[in-house]
Amino acid sequence: MDADRARTTTTRWRPLVGRWASRIVVLVALIFSAVALGSGITGDESSNSVANLPADAESARASELQESLGTSKFTPVFAVFDRGGEKLSEEDRRFVGEKVRELQDLAAEGQKAFPVFAEDGAAAFVGVPLATDPSGDSYEEPVADIRELAAADLPDGLEAQATGGPAFSVDLSKVFDGADVRLLVTTAGVVALLLLLTYRSPWLWLVPLTVVAVADQVAATAVDVASRIFPFTVDGQSTGITSVLVFGAGTNYALLLIARYREELRREESRYDAMRVAWRQAAPAILASSGTVVLALLCLGFADSPSSRNIGYGGAIGILVAVVYALLVLPAAMTLFGRRLFWPFVPKVGQADPTATGFWSKVAAVVTGRPVLVSVAGVAVLAVLAIPLTGVAAGLSQTEQFRATPQSVTGQEVLAEHFAAGASQPTSLLTPTAAADDVRRAVAEVDGVDRVEPAGSADGTTVLTAVLGAEPASEAALETVESIREAAQGVEPKVLVGGADAESLDSETATARDQMLIIPMILAVVLLVLLVLLRSVVAAVLLVLTVVATFAASLGASWWAFQHWFDFPALDYSVPLLSFLFLVALGVDYNIFLTTRAKEEARRHDTKTAISVALAVTGGVITSAGILLAAVFTVLGVLPLIVLTQVGVIVGFGVLLDTLLVRSVLVPALVSLLGRRFWWPGALSREPVRADQ
Template sequence: MWGRSGKWLTIVLAIVISGLALAFGGAAKVSTDPADSLPKGAESAAVARLQQEFPSGQVLPALVVYSRSGALTADDRAAIDADAERMAARAVGGRVPPPVMAPEGDVALLTVPLAGTLSNSELSEAVAQVRAEARDGLPAGARVEVTGGAGFKVDLSSVFSGANITLLAVTASVVALLLLLTYRSPWLWLVPLAVVGVADQVAAKAVALLTNLTGLTVDDSTLGITSVLVFGAGTNYALLLIARYREQLRIHEDRHQAMSAAVRSAAPAILASSATVALALCTLLFALSPFNRAIGMAGAIGIVIAVAYALIVLPAAMVLFGRGLFWPFAPKVGQADPARDGLWRRVGAGVARRPILMTLVSVGVLAFLAVGAVGVQSGLSQTEQFREKVEAIAGQETLSRAFPAGSAQPVVVIAREPAAEAVLQAAKGAPGVSTATVADSASDLTKINVVLAAEPGSDASLTAVEKLREAVKAVPDGQALVGGPEAIDLDERQAATRDQFVVIPLVLGVVMLVLLLLLRSVVAAVTLVTTVIISFVASFGAGWFAFERFFDFPAMDLSVPLLSFLFLVALGVDYNIFLTHRAREEAVRQGTHAGIVTALAVTGGVITSAGIVLAAVFAVLGVLPLITLTQLGIIVGFGVLLDTLLVRSVLVPALVTLMGERFWWPSRPLSLSAARRLDRERELQSS
């Protein structure tokens, strides 16, 4: 495959397959059904589907909020009435309800019902026109903001306008810079960057094809996270392979033989690493959250494609060029490996001399960081999703100050017509309810809008939804269901909790299984899994401390704990796999104590480079102004650095040194007699 002729065949096939994928992959399917984004089986999802049967369910309201400090003037009210007449032309049904004035007279609300079937581009244009018309002719000193379902949807879309291009450009730039610094060659970095870049685009097309074949829906944030995974993991695999290739070039004169040997030695660790990440991502298919399931499927596809390009295409691309590809530090046959006597050997030797102290210090640092997780708050409301205050959020806040807290986002109750009046009275009597009114009817169903007294997104609001559900379900034959924004928030919180209890054990099981198969050691598998769990807790604690003290984020997004756990455990164990797999090789020749020091010496540089690249790539998620992606990028990025620089470099070598040959139990990479002989030699040397 990487011989003198095979390399050309591999490259040609890769170009053809990649070209076909890019040409015919198509665009990812994006669902316009709001129920598709809600947790599987959630009551709010059923309400979202039933609402589409009502006349009001065919519209997406744009709430135009007018305000003035003090009170709206007569000129303001005249301008608002004129806006209502003008905007009727674009409203569903050709009419706009009369504006509603706040009790204090300082805020007015005009509801413009837009068609719910508009595409994203059509909706963006419609909202832009509403905003322009509302501002045109508005008296000086008055303010206007457009919010509601239409406003939020458009503002969220605008966050991702050109986001994929920005994310790709920044990610590629970061990877290019780090590869250039790693290899210190003016052109070597171009080869892995080109291969991983093509893999990223092929993965995006594969995900798009999957959405069109299976009905899976993804959004821009899913595609962004997938791209980060492909770039991060693909670059990591490339770094490990190239490091092995450089080693073999010091042994073999022929570069094709060197690459074959490099692939044979690196492939088990790379395949184990990629299998861990891909299978861990597949556990998200058991989640209730569509967002998590989409990331699981898309991410797994991305990892499979990344490892295929790293182990098949990259070796062929590398051997197209001679040793000059590594200029000015081209390896020569017979040349000693400088890594074996470099910085990381000194680190390993230092850890091996004081394993108990190094273990205690490492665990102490991790425990200190983990304390930051105490008191973590979970769950962001709709108005808390953005790092920057977009117009829809500003309008929502203005409404909340002037009207009952939940009036802009009423809870929706759907009941059977014969029991509608009884359900209405039950809703009015539920704790935390401000008002309840019949809003619409269709067939044998009745829609009731319920305004809660509590602030949207607050604990009191969620409690009120629970009490409301209890009250309306107690009505005989009402078959009432409760949905709407606040009910969605409650269902998503419950789904997030359930997903954590289901997916986290599955992830740990997958990681444990892969480690057992690779290392054939129960002790090693349990030890390494324990270290990555501790590393995650420490990273999560440090992340929440930073979010609360420096970023002033109100809470942790619901999806962040599960996704950050998955990425940190699956990706964090990668570096342990690279280290311990090499340690097992060395242990066969020189015993576990010397083997772990040698393994750290020869892998320390490349794993550290890989960790820095992966951390930087995840940090790139912060270029998008969504709190969710910022939190995920920071926790995973910091966690990868912590795992690379402390857990893998200090804690794991210290634990391996303390356990000695017992670390590999029940397997024995080194025969018992040889192990005893090495122990006697070490005792003699120390004496």
């Protein structure tokens, strides 16, 4: 579409750019951003493990009841001592006895530290009861003190680690210590490098990077404000993912707008007119793309899992802020500096468009010249990459959550080797006191239960603790909890089973339910947006199928890599849903950018020529955007938490696959095969094929 035509369409929508308008917009944006960043508003945070469970989950109800009864006032940290499998010496035993007396000073008031020696004589632990803190915020100092004291003056060869529920909470929280700074610095560095390579200008990259970086910080404040108003909270995981989304999506939108702006600078003398035309051409695709992502993220609002809802609401707010800055602030900021911003490759009026004869025009000629062969080859590649899906395993135990190995993990591994593995985090049963003995006997007979003991009574309710033989949060432990519930509730239906393993089981159940509900909702949203945007059932269905195929191929290939390169035992339960959301919602962006340009060209050319021109013109910028987005998601790997590493790898690889194969090869080939039928039942499908103009 030429500039004259662009001016005659959608004239009521235009960016706020001009000699003074651009200055005013940038000034207002700076003032608003400064006020937002200086507001000092903090989000509603919760690190309580039960807060990440549905309110009606059995373990959540058990925790609430136990707290109201006052029977869960204390929780132990275990200082574990061993010699790597060798027997403890008499000196070691005396040392452990001395540690009991020293650690007693760290125990909660009225509680006693207690030693336990393994039957095989190769390990011992000292339990140190701490006052229960539902938020977990007060555990860091006592856990650090226990670790320091336990490791002081160790005999040669004796090792000490602290584990247990509070220790795991502390180690998990440390994963996110400084995470926002590390993510911001790493992400900004990656984006800066890729923008520099894309534009080959010593300063052009600074403008979009600055705008997106400010948008990221404003988005963080907006999420904090929203968490005080709406029913969701913020945590390290949701904050990190929101930041990645803002940087990735915001930079993508900037790349698309700047590419169209540079294109128009070759036609327009006035940089302001060039930006107005570019904005009117790029804004619909950017709005459709961002709207798709926002609606897909809001689908997580229907999730049972509070952590998924946090990511959904936080991410949606982040994308909204990113698109506002991309469409309002960036155009004004770009026009402040004129053409010299593009130095040394300054676009001049009348200059030929390099995309007409560039690399992507050659790719388009090959792809559309042999569409059958290319389509078959593309589908075959996706099918081969998806083959490993047949062996995917899901579910990580508590000790498998970290890429690094903190003390809580090594200590738990020693406990599991020499004691009942579940001793550090027993399962709790709350039962009417009248049925307590019958429930205890029934649970004691369950396979995988080491022992069952009473842990207090109040208000007609008795608390029993069951020590499991399986490692906490492992598949075996979750199966044992299911059996415990079946056995206990067979005796007394009012029994509630809680504890860390029960929470893991309920979280897994909620995640499985969310996948069954949310994935179809996301597909429906994406399909609806494409139908509204392209006015074509065939195009919408085809594009949805390609992004689903990309997800399957990415998940399959990543699972192979996790097994052979990363040595991950399984996927975290939340990974498939999050990966699907980001890949489908973000992956369809590039198809939107490509097909909206093809639709624009199809009004003047036959479909084969239209998709060829669209690929030639958008290929470079979309490929740059895809590589950048993939790199940004891979940045999640700077955090030593396996779930974020897995999401980063799957989405990063999937975006590259979508950018380099699906969008640039497979989709153009399929569009060429279908011809005008691709636009059915829209008006373009009924128009006669015209010669190129």
